[in-house]
Amino acid sequence: MHELSIVMGIIKIAEDYAKAADAQFIDEIELDIGALSGIDMQSMEFAWTQAIKGTMLNGTTKKINTILAKAKCLDCEAEFEIKNYFDACPACGEHLIAIMQGKELKVKSLLVS
Amino acid sequence: MCATCGCGPDSKTTYQLVDKDENNGHDHNHQHLHSHEHSHTHDHDEKHNHSHPEKKVIDVEQDILQQNNLLAERNRGYFDAKNILALNLVSSPGSGKTSLLERTLIDLKNELEFVVIEGDQQTNNDANRIAETGTRVTQINTGKGCHLDAHMVLHALQGLKPKDNSVMFIENVGNLVCPAMFDLGEKERVVIISVTEGDDKPLKYPDMFYSSTLCIINKTDLLPYVPFDIEKVKANAKKVNHHLEIIEVSCTSGEGLDKWYKWLKSKVLQPEVVC
Ligand SMILES: Nc1nc2c(ncn2[C@@H]2O[C@H](COP(=O)(O)OP(=O)(O)O)[C@@H](O)[C@H]2O)c(=O)[nH]1
Ligand SMILES: [Mg+2]
Ligand SMILES: [Zn+2]
Ligand SMILES: [Zn+2]
Ligand SMILES: [Zn+2]
Ligand SMILES: [Zn+2]
Numbered sequence: 001m002h003e004l005s006i007v008m009g010i011i012k013i014a015e016d017y018a019k020a021a022d023a024q025f026i027d028e029i030e031l032d033i034g035a036l037s038g039i040d041m042q043s044m045e046f047a048w049t050q051a052i053k054g055t056m057l058n059g060t061t062k063k064i065n066t067i068l069a070k071a072k073c074l075d076c077e078a079e080f081e082i083k084n085y086f087d088a089c090p091a092c093g094e095h096l097i098a099i100m101q102g103k104e105l106k107v108k109s110l111l112v113s
Numbered sequence: 114m115c116a117t118c119g120c121g122p123d124s125k126t127t128y129q130l131v132d133k134d135e136n137n138g139h140d141h142n143h144q145h146l147h148s149h150e151h152s153h154t155h156d157h158d159e160k161h162n163h164s165h166p167e168k169k170v171i172d173v174e175q176d177i178l179q180q181n182n183l184l185a186e187r188n189r190g191y192f193d194a195k196n197i198l199a200l201n202l203v204s205s206p207g208s209g210k211t212s213l214l215e216r217t218l219i220d221l222k223n224e225l226e227f228v229v230i231e232g233d234q235q236t237n238n239d240a241n242r243i244a245e246t247g248t249r250v251t252q253i254n255t256g257k258g259c260h261l262d263a264h265m266v267l268h269a270l271q272g273l274k275p276k277d278n279s280v281m282f283i284e285n286v287g288n289l290v291c292p293a294m295f296d297l298g299e300k301e302r303v304v305i306i307s308v309t310e311g312d313d314k315p316l317k318y319p320d321m322f323y324s325s326t327l328c329i330i331n332k333t334d335l336l337p338y339v340p341f342d343i344e345k346v347k348a349n350a351k352k353v354n355h356h357l358e359i360i361e362v363s364c365t366s367g368e369g370l371d372k373w374y375k376w377l378k379s380k381v382l383q384p385e386v387v388c
Contacts, residue, residue, distance in 0.1 A: 002260055002291035009177045017171050027168060031177075038294050038320045085319040086352040095352045105178060110171045 003043040006105070007051040013107045015056050023112030028061045030111075034104035035069040036085065069102025126265055127254045130272045131240040133247060181295055184263035188298025191270065192281070196384045199281045201297050203321060204305035205314075206287030209331040211239045212364040213305065213373075214282055218246040221374060225381065226279040230269045232261040232286045239284065249273060260291035263298055278384055280377070293320035301380060307332040308339055312346040315353050322353040327360065327376065334363040 010031070018026050033039055052058050071082045073089035074096040080089065082102070088095050176182065192199045202210045211231075218227050229250040231239045240252035251269045253261060266283060275281055283299060285292040304325040306314050309332060315322040322328065328350050330343065347359050360376060362369035 002294055005258075005260075005262070006177055006294075009180060012180070013173065013175050013177065017173050017175075021169070021171055023169075023171075036320075038290075084316075085323050085354070086316055086349070088352075096355050106176045107173045109173055111168055112171060113168045 003039060003047040004051060006039065007044065007047045010107055011051060011055050011057055014060075014110060017107075017110055018056055018112050021112055023110075025113045026056050026060045026110055027113055028063060028111035029057065030063045030065065030108040032065050032067055032104045032106045032108050034067040034102040035083070036099065036102040037105040039105065065108065067102055067104045070100045071097040072100055073097055125256060126258065126268075127256075128265075128269050128272055129237060129240070129252045129254075131237055131244045131250050131252055133244045178294065178296075181263050184267055185296035185298040188263055188266055188270070189300075192298060192300070195275065195277045195279075196382060197275055197277070197279050197281050198301075198381050199283065199297070199299045200380075201283045201285060201292075201299035201302045202305065203285045203289070203292045203302065203325070204287060204307075205289050205310065208287075208305045208307045208310065209364050210284045210287070210305055211242055213329065213331065213362070214284065215242060215246055216364050216367070216370060217282075217374070217377070218243065218248045220370065221377075222247070224378075226276055228273060228275040228279050228281050230261075230266060230273065230281070230283045232265070232284055234258065234286060249275075255286060259286055259288050260295050261285050261297060262295045266297045280381065289314070289318040289321050293318075293324050301326045303327045303329060305329045305331055306346070308335050308341040308343070310341075312342045313349060315346065315350040319353045322350050322357060325354070325357060327358045329373065330359065330361045331364060333361050333368060334366045 010029070014026055014029055048062070052060070069082045070079060071087070072079045073092060073094060075094045076089060076092040078089055078091035079100070082097070082099070085099070086095065087097070089097060202214070204210050214229060227248050229243045229248055231243060231250060231252045232255060233239055233252070234255050234257065236254070237252045240250045243250040251273045253265050253269050255261065255265070261283065283297055302325040304321050304327070306328070308330065311317070330346065336343070343361065350357050350359060358376070360369060360372045362373055
């Protein structure tokens with residue numbers, strides 16, 4: 001359940017930024033989570049409800065942008081969406097691919113008051 | 114509560130330097146109770162807005178793992194400065210991480226200087242096994258924590274004080290999922306699987322195989338007794354990570370260990386000596 005560590009990290013970042021902006025409430029938090037970031041969404045939800053109690057994120061609306069994973073074939077240069085690390089290039093069938101997008105894991109923005 | 118590892122007050126991380134002669138006696142059990150300011154807060158928002166509750170948007174754009182990654186880079190700087198080769202060993206429980214270390218520490222005793230950090234949720238058992246080989250070792254107990262993080266390694270290093278030019282093995286908590294996301298500052302990540310596990314393991318736990326540089330397939334002495342297709346597991350691992358090197362060994366019979374030793378020695382850098 002490393003998702004708990006991740007949620008703790010999110011709380012720390014959000015509270016630091018909100019306090020630095022002299023805000024009292026965090027109304028909304030926007031997260032970017034890549035499809036290959038290693039986060040299991042169900043575990044994340046569970047960890048979230050456990051960890052936010054007593055923090056500034058209690059009651060905050062959570063908006064998650066799921067970033068699709070994209071790769072480029074190193075053989076034929078085709079670019080395509082992937083669901084797994086082991087997906088083959090749809091154009092030539094090779095597994096020599098480089099991941100270009102989908103490992104994001106970040107706090108994008110806060111709406112505070 | 115420590116925000117980096119997310120441990121609660123009921124699961125404090127402990128650090129214990131274990132030595133051979135006094136396996137359990139020694140009272141160097143450091144409870145980690147302080148919380149440091151490893152992080153920074155941005156104060157580019159100096160203009161205070163006193164007309165609450167007006168809403169405003171803050172563009173944060175911060176990587177959630179940034180705090181761990183910064184500490185990992187600090188560890189890496191320490192390793193580089195001391196010319197220490199740090200390796201992070203990851204696997205499911207029971208694949209043979211500690212067995213591989215025991216063999217290596219004994220077989221290469223006269224050739225390399227070693228130091229070990231052991232990560233387990235509970236007990237000093239693995240550190241005791243390592244201490245038996247005469248190697249300096251610190252045991253980290255993570256309590257409920259399912260992975261080591263850079264912050265824990267930083268504290269373990271403070272008691273361990275590894276020598277310049279040594280090889281440092283960090284045995285992570287047995288878990289093929291969670292340790293994948295946490296950089297410890299290592300140079301190489303070594304994932305171990307054994308032939309008693311499924312040959313689809315690289316496909317089931319791709320993050321770990323993607324983030325590792327070497328895969329060791331252990332317990333090859335058991336191949337005649339188990340339905341494990343070694344070519345299939347290699348192909349699966351390569352599908353996930355085409356850069357992954359693969360070495361087959363048996364810690365029990367010793368078969369293949371020479372290849373692992375060769376790989377290890379090839380990673381040891383000679384210091385650039387300035388007289
Ligand atoms: N047959 C066989 N058993 C092994 C081998 N390597 C380790 N084991 C056994 O596997 C079990 C788990 O090993 P251990 O090193 O504690 O695994 P760890 O949890 O990854 O540290 C122990 O009972 C070892 O004796 C091997 O090469 N062959
Ligand atoms: Mg072990
Ligand atoms: Zn976990
Ligand atoms: Zn292609
Ligand atoms: Zn600390
Ligand atoms: Zn490549």
